[in-house]
Amino acid sequence: MESISAKKVSEKQPSRFKRALRRITAGKVVSYIVLSFWALTTIYPFYWVIINSFRYRGQIRRDSFSIPWPGSEYFTLDNYELAFGRFNIPNAYKNSLIISITVTVVVIILAGLFAYGLARYNFKGKKFVHSLVIASMMFPVFCTIIPIYKMEVAWGLASSREAYKSLIATILPQIAGNLSFAIIVLLGFIKSLPVEIEESAYLDGCSVFKIFFRIVMPMARPSFATVAIFSFLWSYNDLFTQSFFLRLPNEKTVTLLLNDINSQAGTNYGLMASAVVLVVIPILIVYILLQKNIIKGMTVGAVKG
Amino acid sequence: MNSTIYKKKGPLVFFLIPALLFMAVFLFYPFIMNIANSFQRITQLGSSAQGMNDPWYANYQKLFNDPIMGTALKNTMLLMLATIVFEVGFALILGLLVDNIKVGTQFFRTVYFFPIVISATALGLLFNLIFLYNGGMLNQMLVKFLGLSDYIDWKDSNHFLFTMLAPIMWQYVGFYFVIIVTGLNNISGEIYEAAAIDGAQGLKRTRYITLPLLRNVLSTCLILAITGALKVFDLPWIMFSTGIPLDESWLTGTYMYAQAFVFKDVDYSSTIAVVIVVLGVVISQIANRVFKEVDY
Numbered sequence: 001m002e003s004i005s006a007k008k009v010s011e012k013q014p015s016r017f018k019r020a021l022r023r024i025t026a027g028k029v030v031s032y033i034v035l036s037f038w039a040l041t042t043i044y045p046f047y048w049v050i051i052n053s054f055r056y057r058g059q060i061r062r063d064s065f066s067i068p069w070p071g072s073e074y075f076t077l078d079n080y081e082l083a084f085g086r087f088n089i090p091n092a093y094k095n096s097l098i099i100s101i102t103v104t105v106v107v108i109i110l111a112g113l114f115a116y117g118l119a120r121y122n123f124k125g126k127k128f129v130h131s132l133v134i135a136s137m138m139f140p141v142f143c144t145i146i147p148i149y150k151m152e153v154a155w156g157l158a159s160s161r162e163a164y165k166s167l168i169a170t171i172l173p174q175i176a177g178n179l180s181f182a183i184i185v186l187l188g189f190i191k192s193l194p195v196e197i198e199e200s201a202y203l204d205g206c207s208v209f210k211i212f213f214r215i216v217m218p219m220a221r222p223s224f225a226t227v228a229i230f231s232f233l234w235s236y237n238d239l240f241t242q243s244f245f246l247r248l249p250n251e252k253t254v255t256l257l258l259n260d261i262n263s264q265a266g267t268n269y270g271l272m273a274s275a276v277v278l279v280v281i282p283i284l285i286v287y288i289l290l291q292k293n294i295i296k297g298m299t300v301g302a303v304k305g
Numbered sequence: 306m307n308s309t310i311y312k313k314k315g316p317l318v319f320f321l322i323p324a325l326l327f328m329a330v331f332l333f334y335p336f337i338m339n340i341a342n343s344f345q346r347i348t349q350l351g352s353s354a355q356g357m358n359d360p361w362y363a364n365y366q367k368l369f370n371d372p373i374m375g376t377a378l379k380n381t382m383l384l385m386l387a388t389i390v391f392e393v394g395f396a397l398i399l400g401l402l403v404d405n406i407k408v409g410t411q412f413f414r415t416v417y418f419f420p421i422v423i424s425a426t427a428l429g430l431l432f433n434l435i436f437l438y439n440g441g442m443l444n445q446m447l448v449k450f451l452g453l454s455d456y457i458d459w460k461d462s463n464h465f466l467f468t469m470l471a472p473i474m475w476q477y478v479g480f481y482f483v484i485i486v487t488g489l490n491n492i493s494g495e496i497y498e499a500a501a502i503d504g505a506q507g508l509k510r511t512r513y514i515t516l517p518l519l520r521n522v523l524s525t526c527l528i529l530a531i532t533g534a535l536k537v538f539d540l541p542w543i544m545f546s547t548g549i550p551l552d553e554s555w556l557t558g559t560y561m562y563a564q565a566f567v568f569k570d571v572d573y574s575s576t577i578a579v580v581i582v583v584l585g586v587v588i589s590q591i592a593n594r595v596f597k598e599v600d601y
Contacts, residue, residue: 027507031402032409038399039416041475046419048442049431110324117320120311129321136332138585140536142561143578146342146571147335149350176331179324202310209316237424239539240562258426262433262543269437272430279427287422291415 046280053079053273079274086271087257088249089278095246096236096253098167103174103235104228110175111182111227112220116212118183119190120198136180141173141240148173149244158244163251170245174235182227189223190216229290236283254279342575350571364576374577377555384470384556385534385588391474393526396481397519401511403482404489414486417479425476429543432472436460436544462550469541469554476540477533481526488522489515524596531592535585538562557581 056076083089118130152158157169197219198211206214217224239255246256261275343364346355358364368374399417403410420428435442436459447453459468492515500506500514538558545554547563555563557577564574 028406031405035399035402035406035409035413038395038478039413042416042419042479045431045435045442049434052434110327113320114324117317121314121317121320122311123314123317129325132328136328138532138582138589139332139336140578140581140585142536142538142558143339143575143582144332144335146350146565146575146578147338148331150338151330151335172327173331176327179328180332183324198310208310209319211310233422237426237539239424239426239542255424255426258424258430259543262426262430263546269434272434276427276430276434280423283423284419287419288415291418 046284049273049276049280053270053277055270076270079270080278082268082271083261083274083278087261087275088252089254089257091250092252092254092257095163095167095251096255099171099174099242099253100232100235102171103178104231106171106175107178107182107231108224108228111179111186112217112224113212114179115183115186115190116216119187120195133180133183137184141177145173145241145244152245159247161248163248166245166248166251170242173241174238177241178231178234182231185227186220186223189220193219339575339578342572343579345572347571347575348569350565350569358572364573367573368576368580373552373555373560376553377557377560380466380469380555381535381557381584383466384473384537385531387470387474388477388530388534389527391470392477393481393523393530395474395478396485396526397523399478399482400485400489401515403486404515410486414483417482419479420476421480425539426543428472428476429540432468432540433544436468460545460549462553465545465550465554469545472544473537473540477530481530484526484529485519485522488519492518524592527596528589528592532585532589535581535588557584 054076055074056078118126149158152169152172157165157172160166193216198215201211201215202208237255239259242253242256243259246252252260258275258279261272265271265275344358344361346358348355360366399413403413438444438456438458438460441459443459444456447457457464459465496514496518497510500510505513536558537556541554541556542559542562545559547567557580561574561577561581564570564577
C-alpha cells in the first residue's frame with residue numbers, strides 16, 4: 001500500500017516538472033531576451049553615469065566600465081564637491097520646488113473647480129466652453145511665450161531683477177499650460193461619480209462649496225493625484241518656459257542649472273556626470289515610490305503627449 | 306444633471322471664472338497676439354512693436370526663402386516619421402511580447418517608463434556623455450568590444466540625425482508601451498479562447514485578432530506621436546544647441562527659440578511659432594482622417 005502511494009507521488013512529480021518545462025516555449029525565451037535587452041538600454045545609461053560620477057575625471061575617457069569601488073585608487077568625491085562648490089544646488093532645488101509646488105496646487109484647485117462646474121451644471125454655452133478647453137491643448141507654448149513675456153514685462157514681473165517676481169512670472173504661464181490637461185482628466189472622473197451622494201449631503205444642509213471640498217474632492221482623489229503628479233513633473237522638467245523668465249544666478253532652477261553646466265563644464269565630464277546624478281536621483285526615488293499612480297495616470301491622461 | 310442642487314446657477318461663476326480667466330490671459334490672448342506679432346517689427350524681446358512690416362507679410366516671404374527653415378521643417382518631418390515608425394513600432398513589438406509572458410510584466414513596465422519622468426535636460430547631458438567623441442560611452446564600447454580602430458564623431462553630418470533622433474525615440478518608447486499594454490489587457494480572454502478553438506494561435510492570432518482589435522489604441526498613439534514630435538525642444542537644444550554641424554540639425558522648435566534669443570529677431574520667431582501651430586493642426590487633422598476610429 002505504502003509503496004504504491006509513493007510510486008504515485010514519484011510519478012506525479014516529474015510530470016509536473018515536465019509540464020513546467022513544456023510551458024517554456026521558444027517564443028517565451030525570445031520574448032524575455034528582447035524585453036530584457038530593452039530594459040538594459042533603459043537601465044544601463046543611468047548605472048554608467050552613476051559609477052562615473054565617482055571616478056577621477058581623467059579616467060572616464062579611458063576606462064568607464066569598471067566600478068570605482070570606494071577605497072580604490074579611482075574612487076573620488078571630487079566631482080560632487082566641485083558641483084556643490086561651483087553651483088548653488090540647494091538654491092536651485094528650492095526654486096524648482098517653489099515653482100512646481102505652487103503650479104501643482106493652483107492647477108488642482110482651479111481645474112477641480114472648473115471641472116466640477118462643467119460636469120454638474122447645465123448652462124448656455126457649455127459646449128462652447130468645453131471645446132475651448134480642448135482647443136487650448138493644441139497651443140504649444142512656443143506660440144504664446146513671446147506675448148506673455150512682453151505682457152509680464154509691462155506688469156513689472158519679468159526681468160525685474162527680483163527673484164520672487166521672476167518665479168511668479170514663470171509660475172503663471174506654467175499654470176495656464178497645465179490647466180486644460182488637468183480639466184479634461186478631472187472632468188471625466190467627476191462625471192462618473194454618483195450624484196446621489198452630493199444630493200443627500202445637500203439635504204443635510206451642505207453648501208455647494210462644502211460639497212466640492214468635502215465630498216467631490218475626496219471621492220475623486222485618484223484623478224487628483226494623477227493631475228498633481230503630472231503638473232509637478234511637467235513644471236519641474238520644463239526648460240523652455242523657465243529659460244525665458246529665469247536668467248539671474250539666484251533665480252536658477254535645477255533644470256536651468258543643468259543647462260548651464262552643459263555649456264560651462266567644457267571637458268569636465270566628471271562634473272557633468274555628478275550633476276546628472278544629483279538631478280536624476282531625487283526624481284528616481286519619487287518615481288519608485290509613486291510608480292503605480294504615475295503609470296496609471298499616464299494612460300488616463302493619454303491625451304497629452 | 307437634473308439634480309436640484311445644481312438648479313441655482315449662482316456658484317457657477319465662482320467655479321468657472323478663475324480657470325477661464327487664466328486661460329484667457331495666458332493662452333488665448335497671447336495666441337492671438339503672436340499672430341499679430343508675426344506681421345510687425347520687433348527687435349527686442351519684451352518691447353513693443355515698431356510698426357508694421359513692409360510689406361506686412363514680409364516675414365512669411367522670408368520664411369519661404371530661408372534655407373535653414375527648410376532644413377528645420379525637413380528634420381521635424383523626419384522626426385515625426387521616426388517617431389511613428391520607431392517609438393510606436395518598438396512599443397508595439399515590446400507590448401505584444403509582454404502580453405506573451407506572465408512573470409515580470411510589472412518590472413518591465415516600471416523600467417521602460419523610467420526615462421519619461423526624467424527631465425529631458427538631464428537626459429541631454431547624459432547623452433552628450435554617451436555620444437562624446439573622445440572617450441564617450443559608445444565610442445569606448447565600439448573600440449573595446451568591437452575592435453573599431455577609430456572613434457566615430459557622432460555629431461558630424463553623417464551621424465547627427467541618428468544621434469539626435471535616437472535619444473528622443475528611446476525616451477518615449479515606454480510611454481507608448483504603457484498605452485499599448487493597457488489596450489492589450491482590455492481585449493477579453495474569451496475572444497482568444499474562441500480563436501484557439503478555430504485554430505488561430507501564435508502569429509496568426511496576433512495578425513488576425515490582436516492587431517485589428519488594437520486599431521483604436523494604435524491610432525491614438527499615432528496622433529499623440531505626431532503632435533508630440535512638433536513639441537520636441539529640450540533634448541535637441543541641449544545636444545545640438547546652435548544647429549551643429551553647419552546649421553544641419555535645426556528643428557522648428559529649436560530654430561524658433563534661437564531666433565528669439567540668439568538672433569534677436571522676435572517677429573520672425575513669432576512667425577515660426579505660427580507655422581508650428583498650423584502644421585500641428587493640419588497634420589493631426591489628416592491623421593484623424595486616415596486613422597479614423599472604428600467601433601466594433
